[in-house]
Amino acid sequence: MKPVIALVGRPNVGKSTLFNQLTRSRDALVADMPGLTRDRQYGVGRVGEFGYMVVDTGGLSGEAETLDTLMARQTLQAIQEADVVLFLVDARDGLSAADQTIAEELRGFNKQLLLVLNKTDGIDANSAATDFFSLGLGTPVPVAAAHGRGVNRLMDRVRELLPEAEDRDEDEERWPGIRIAFVGRPNAGKSTLINRILGEERVLATDLPGTTRDSVYVPFERDEQIYTLIDTAGVRRRSRVHEAVEKFSVVKTLQAVEAAHVVIFLLDARQGIAEQDAHLLGMVMEAGRSLVLAINKWDGLTPDDRDQVRMELSLKLPFLDFAERRFISALHGSGVGDLFGAVQRAHESASADVSTSLLTRLLERAIAEHQPPLVRGRRIKLRYAHQGGRNPPVIVIHGNQTDQLPGSYKRYLTNYFRQHLQLVGTPIRMEFRTGENPYKDKRNTLTPRQQHKRKRMMRHVKKKGR
DSSP: OOOEEEEEESTTSSHHHHHHHHHTSOOSOOOSSTTOOOSOEEEEEEETTEEEEEEEOOOOOOOHHHHHHHIIIIIHHHHHHOSEEEEEEETTTOOOHHHHHHHHHHHTTOOEEEEEEEOOTTSOHHHHHGGGGGGOSOSOEEOBTTTTBTHHHHHHHHHHHSOOOOOHHHHHHHSOSEEEEEEESTTSSHHHHHHHHHTSOOSOOOSSTTOOOSOEEEEEEETTEEEEEEEOOOOOOGGGOOOHHHHTHHHHHHHHHHHOSEEEEEEETTTOOOHHHHHHHHHHHHHTOEEEEEEEOOTTOOHHHHHHHHHHHHHHOGGGTTSEEEEOOTTTOTTTTHHHHHHHHHHHHHTOOOOHHHHHHHHHHHHHHSOOOEETTEEOEEEEEEEEETTTTEEEEEEESGGGOOHHHHHHHHHHHHHHHTOOSSOOEEEEEEOOOTTTTOOOOOOHHHHHHHHHHHHHHHHHHO
8 A cells, every 4th residue: 555645844835846746746736825735635656666645735834823723624634644744844944933833743743754855956955954953853855846856865765764565465365356446426325335235234324425434345255256345435625625534535545546456436427527526537547447437326317317427428538438337326226236247357457468479469550550650750660569567457669769659649559459459447558668779879980981982972062062
């Protein structure tokens, strides 16, 4: 399971900027104005083989009358659930009384804590760090989050503080079989669906949104196949989230998605597809998990309403054309049994082992049907392909100038491989690698005969130019 990193500090010390650097995104709003972040922001990042989750929190003023309230409502849960807390301070402002107050509060949580000295670009970082040694939090790690300098070194320090990742075999023993995470907005029917599958009231299900607060793992066996069903908390828009406990359900849901093999995403047919659904589905895609779309509460809809839902699915979720869709009623059980066939197919596709020879043949056919474009008058050459991983399937293609390959051609190759390999329910990740030119930076030495020919040709060219 990916570790959780919480970013804490005064307003305008660069937490959101560092968040965007760690997640390689622009999800957090950044401006030169204190207090811009009012709520938590969640993201997933990776440095090399090291994957993690990041939580950007609101700034802490350090004032005694407001610190307790802010810590309790905005940052307390994030710090308690985090594996590592990054305490950001401003190298240009120097040590402040607010920094000292926040440091005292953080020390009481008994968490792995790193002091991060931000905004060190253009100044002497060693001199700026001198004042912050008095906080007693060890040697500050200098970074310039706005320019990305020092971020990799910071993540190396974070990795040193974390225990070794849990062995995959231990995870398999703890939650055996195919792990299925049920994800969706509050009141989409996740708990009701799990109870229908199990045939008993195993998890609490009511009409009140937000009943489930933590992820619940339930072992289950069907047709001699072992499953682990994971009931997650519903994730709603941040503007509608008020309780601190419910806010941190987002991290629990992300962790459940990471632990799962297949995600069943529940959509409420009567409420339609909201922006939050697309955001959550984007997180599932980012994690590379197999996906089955379950459109719940299908019973009772008129034919016109059903056509409207189908049209909305095509318009708003075109990037999920690989996922099987099942129209169900968790309350009455119609269509629920079909979910397991879709789960099996998605899991088998994600775990498929494809030979290098087959992938290379498919690549050659794809190129024969549709050539790569020209770049500066030269054709991009794709030479061979091999499998680079599973869950999700990773196809690595080697060639030259692959960094110039347009996105449209990459999508063409993705769809071509998916169609001919008959992969359903799983995203495919494509990696393109350009081999190094062994003659790069090597000058061709001419023989005496070649030099004589070249001089004669140049004399001819000059004479013709006159």
